[in-house]
Amino acid sequence: MSDAAPDWIAADWGTTHLRVWAMRGREVLDRRSSEQGMGKLTPPEFGPVLEDAVAGWGAAPVVTCGMVGSRQGWAEAPYAxxxxAAQPRLVRVPDHAARPVYIACGLRQDSPPDxxxxxxxxxxxxxxxxPGFEGTICLPGTHTKWVALRAGRIERFRSCMTGEIYDLLAHRSVLRHTIGEGCHxxxxxxxxxxxxxxxxxxxxGALFALRAGALLGAQSPETAACRLSGLLIGWELSATRDLWQGQPVALIGSPVLSPLYTRALAGCGIQAASHDAEDVTLAGLYAARQTIGADT
Amino acid sequence: MSDAAPDWIAADWGTTHLRVWAMRGREVLDRRSSEQGMGKLTPPEFGPVLEDAVAGWGAAPVVTCGMVGSRQGWAEAPYAxxxxAAQPRLVRVPDHAARPVYIACGLRQDSPPDxxxxxxxxxxxxxxxxPGFEGTICLPGTHTKWVALRAGRIERFRSCMTGEIYDLLAHRSVLRHTIGEGCHxxxxxxxxxxxxxxxxxxxxGALFALRAGALLGAQSPETAACRLSGLLIGWELSATRDLWQGQPVALIGSPVLSPLYTRALAGCGIQAASHDAEDVTLAGLYAARQTIGADT
Structure with missing residues (x-):
């Protein structure tokens, strides 16, 4: 870490990982990552795990987002x-003496539920x-989100289980003997x-054909992997057409999945710009931190 | 078992189960079932496991079908x-001294592969x-098959992974906390x-809504289970419409799944007759046995 002390700490605390950044304003002074996701922790463990992760970074407040704010997490940050408006909302963890900790609230849509x-x-x-972006943001991942933005407001969104379904079919179904790694x-x-x-x-009906095609010798594991990715992403595009057709589309996401979504959208005539997930996460946590009053 | 000795033994040897029937012509004298599916056996184990399953039934020949004839099974029974023609084809296990054992050949379709x-x-x-049935047979299961029959011939077929996908989503995905047992x-x-x-x-896009609907309190696990079944079976009917629309449809299948397929097809104006799986399996193995020459 540089010699400057952090004036706040950003944290992305999901189901499988905890990522923390020592921040001075918008500048990243240091970063750490561990597999201490909230999914494997019980409530009494959250505080000590966080303090361990930020050891040596002083007593700066923490602003975090992700599943840490779920009902099974550290402190429930209710869905808005x-x-x-697409602006951060925070709740403060009530019982952590070492430093102030704030968790961002998730979003809910009542109909259809999401x-x-x-x-x-x-x-x-x-x-x-x-600033001023209007259109749709696609966030590829385990549960890919498609989010419609208008005038700085989130109008509606839709989640597709593509990442998880790919993983289940490729690794736990009868297709597991048939699907290679990656998509080339x-x-x-x-x-x-x-x-x-x-x-x-x-x-x-084309899913089982991936298995049969391999058994009958007509198809390599590499081709099967790409066909499975393509079928699922094509399906997802079909299920979200009302959200991307004729719209500016921005992608925020993983280095593995984003290029596949970019390519599939390009095939539909949509030139989607790709944005770095860490960059927008830190910007969002920074915006969230700005909402904290001086007295809290 | 009755006092009559079996003159042959029928066996259904799939991935997870071994079922055997002591037969005298078409009459069932006795039946046994175990979880010694081929999936957990290595080649040297098949012979002893079979002899153990039919102990006390004499030296009658065995006629079997199922995954026991796959490349990873006891002896490969090549796909026809x-x-x-919808008639049985058998291969004989070459190296089993205790009794003759015959395995039914599976079927292959090259395009689309199945x-x-x-x-x-x-x-x-x-x-x-x-006899004389023309139309489509639907065999619901882990990988449901839809099979077009014309003039005693199998013209084409299509497999859908509905049973397996239901199981993966209901028990291994994020929906596992959300999906109840059965469909009522x-x-x-x-x-x-x-x-x-x-x-x-x-x-x-409606799959993740099953999770969100439960989180937001709007939906019971019982309802979620039925919705998941309905979405997947509806999808499958959509993928197989060319095989059932305007056709006589017969169902062969499990007591759990067949009523759901019957109901879904009835909603499409198709009155599908349901047939007992054990009865047609034994009839098929009987037909297969009739093809064995006296000298084999």
């Missing part, structure tokens, strides 16, 4: 209902970096996206 | 290509019981089938 925790902070950060056969990916977009119902 | 092992025997048995809220099932049939792509 959409439509709403929820997010963590992405709302990235969206706030994205708007700080791209881009022609197979493109063809599968087009197939699923043209006829999403028929693509359902 | 469709279109083909395979079956075990269901071909049920189809042969179904035709023995329902039939109004929710019907609505979800109709929804997926009307717009199969949108059904993809």
């Amino acid at each position: 209902p959409v439509p709403c 929820v997010m925790r963590g992405e709302e902070t990235q969206i706030a950060g994205f708007l700080l970096r791209n 056969d881009m022609a197979a990916f493109d063809a599968a996206v087009a197939e699923a977009l043209a006829d999403p119902a028929a693509a359902y | 290509p469709v279109p083909c 395979v079956m092992r075990g269901e071909e025997t049920q189809i042969a048995g179904f035709l023995l019981r329902n 809220d039939m109004a929710a099932f019907d609505a979800a089938v109709a929804e997926a049939l009307a717009d199969p792509a949108a059904a993809y």
Whole structure:
């Protein structure tokens, strides 16, 4: 760490990971990451795990987002209902003596039912970096989110389980013997996206064909992996067409998934710009920190 | 067992179970079942496991079907290509001294790629019981099969992974906290089938809503289970419409799944007759046994 002391600490505390950044204003002084996700912690462990993660960084306040604010997390940060302004809302952890800790509230949509925790902070950060953006933000991941923004407000959103379904089919279903790692056969990916977009119902019957194609010797594990990715992402694009067609689309996401979404959207005539997830997360947590009054 | 000695033994040897029947012609003298599926056995174990299962039944020949004939099974019974006559084809296990053992060959379809092992025997048995049937047979299960029959021939077929996908989503995904056991809220099932049939792509986006609906308190685990069943079966009907629309449809299958398929098809104006799986399996193995020459 540089010699300057952090004046606040940013934290992204999800189900599987805890990431912390020592911050001075918008400047990152230091960063650490561990697998102490909230999913493996019980309530009494959150405080000590956090203090351990930020040891040596002084007593600066912490601003965090993610599943740490769920009902099973450290302190529940209630969902704010959409439509709403895309601005951070914080609750303070009531019983942590070592330093102030604030958790960002997730968002809820009542009809059709949907929820997010963590992405709302990235969206706030994205708007700080791209003021005036109107259109749709896609956040690829385990549960990819598609979020419609208008005049600085989140109008509605939709989650698709594509990342999780890919993982279940590729690693725990009968397809596990058939699916290679990664997606490199881009022609197979493109063809599968087009197939699923043209006829999403028929693509359902194409899943077992990945297994049969391998058994009958006609298809490599590399091709099968790309076909599975393409079928699922094509399906998802089909399920979210009302959110991206004719819209500016921005992608915030993982280095692995974002290029696949970019490519699939390009096939539909949409040039989606890609944004760094860490950058918008820190911007969103910074915006959240600005909402804290001097007396809290 | 009755005092009569079996003159043959029928066996259904799948991935998870071994079922054996002591037979005298078409009459069942005795039956046994175990969890010694082929999936947990290595090649040297097949012979002893079979002899143990049929102990006390004499030296009658065994006729079996299912995954025991796969490449990882006891002896590979090569796939016969469709279109083909719906009649049993057997290979003999080469190295089992205790008694003759025959395994039924599965079926393959090259384009689009598909395979079956075990269901071909049920189809042969179904035709023995329902001579002259023309239309589509649906065999609900882990990988549901839809099979088009014409003039005693299997013309083509399609597998959908509905059973396996339901199991993965209900027990291993984020939905696992949300999905109850069984499907009893039939109004929710019907609505979800109709929804997926009307717009199969949108059904993809409705999966995560099962989780969010539970988090937001609007939906019981019982309703969620029925909605998940309905969405997946509706999707499958959408993917197989060319195989059932305007066709006589017969169902062969599990007591749990068949009523759901019957109900979903009835909603589409198709009155599907349901047939007992054990009965057609035994009829198919009987038909297979009739093909064995006296000298083998």
